[in-house]
């Protein structure tokens with residue numbers, strides 16, 4: 001077993017860290033603006049990400065992406081997670097399942113996303129269907145040459161800047177869950193509300209309605225009935241990336257809290273000299289160290305050809321659950337170490353306190369991750385705990 005980064009990974013981490021530091025210089029501007037940054041600035045940051053080789057990291061190099069393995073993506077996303085205000089959305093990460101598109105879909109949808117000319121968003125959740133997507137009420141009804149889409153989608157991350165959406169809807173009388181490419185400019189698509197959330201993210205999470213939207217047959221992704229399969233594949237990767245980003249955010253918070261504890265004096269001594277503060281610092285270090293190791297392990301396993309996708313799915317849930325909950329504990333302690341300043345929005349720990357909360361909700365809540373892990377344990381035993389032997 002060799003846990004060292006390769007020289008290429010050391011270089012990748014350095015480039016990702018340099019880019020994340022650039023993003024951090026715009027955190028206060030994003031916070032003051034309530035999220036969005038000016039378009040020309042986003043374009044400049046996009047070019048910088050491309051130059052650093054950290055744009056579209058999950059797409060193959062032959063299509064213009066950075067062509068990174070899941071392990072390498074974890075290395076990058078850990079650094080990105082240190083930036084607040086979801087600035088890590090700027091170095092775009094196309095939905096992994098776009099890679100399943102046929103040649104025409106690739107030319108029309110994916111390649112322009114990799115070139116930063118267009119943007120995608122994934123729309124599964126509905127007002128009545130969150131944790132249980134099978135209760136979704138969006139439908140696709142057969143019509144000449146395609147489908148008529150009707151329904152409503154909520155919380156569509158980056159839907160405000162997206163050019164097209166991947167919409168999950170039940171197709172035909174058999175109600176087969178299917179993913180449809182839907183151009184946002186298509187007739188019948190309406191962005192009805194962009195709610196204000198707890199975080200001030202650079203991009204929003206709007207709500208959409210679809211009224212008799214005509215979708216051509218050729219704009220079905222992966223075939224009719226493949227919706228859940230593809231969504232599950234998207235979840236596995238994205239849950240691992242949430243684990244990576246929350247580890248990164250927690251590490252930054254700890255670095256800031258350590259620095260503050262060493263510099264701040266009360267009762268004639270550095271607060272770092274007080275054992276109640278030391279205990280909080282130590283607990284943070286433990287939360288971060290174990291979750292970093294596990295997230296790297298699962299990402300490494302994901303890149304092996306013999307990894308069972310079902311067990312991998314449960315391992316990604318384990319990483320997401322553990323890391324997001326640990327990051328919640330870490331940021332709570334770090335804010336406490338900052339005292340009143342930790343409650344001031346101009347301090348990164350305050351923003352992280354608000355921002356890390358959603359990591360226990362999106363891409364499946366903590367309760368749903370527990371259900372996935374328990375289901376795997378019941379069906380296939382404790383192999384979800386095992387390290388690969390071959």
Ligand SMILES: Cc1cc2nc3c(=O)[nH]c(=O)nc-3n(C[C@H](O)[C@H](O)[C@H](O)COP(=O)(O)OP(=O)(O)OC[C@H]3O[C@@H](n4cnc5c(N)ncnc54)[C@H](O)[C@@H]3O)c2cc1C
Pocket residue numbers: 122123124125129130131132154155156157158197205358361362363364365366367368
């Ligand atoms: C900022 C943000 C961005 C998002 N981005 C996207 C996106 O891009 N695309 C998308 O499709 N969705 C997105 N979502 C939706 C997100 O995935 C859902 O909010 C999440 O899956 C939970 O669904 P829900 O909000 O409907 O809660 P519900 O499913 O109604 O759950 C409410 C509570 O009940 C619990 N619960 C539900 N079922 C069970 C059970 N069987 N056992 C125990 N507890 C249970 C849940 O854990 C939760 O605590 C986003 C959400 C947010 C907040």
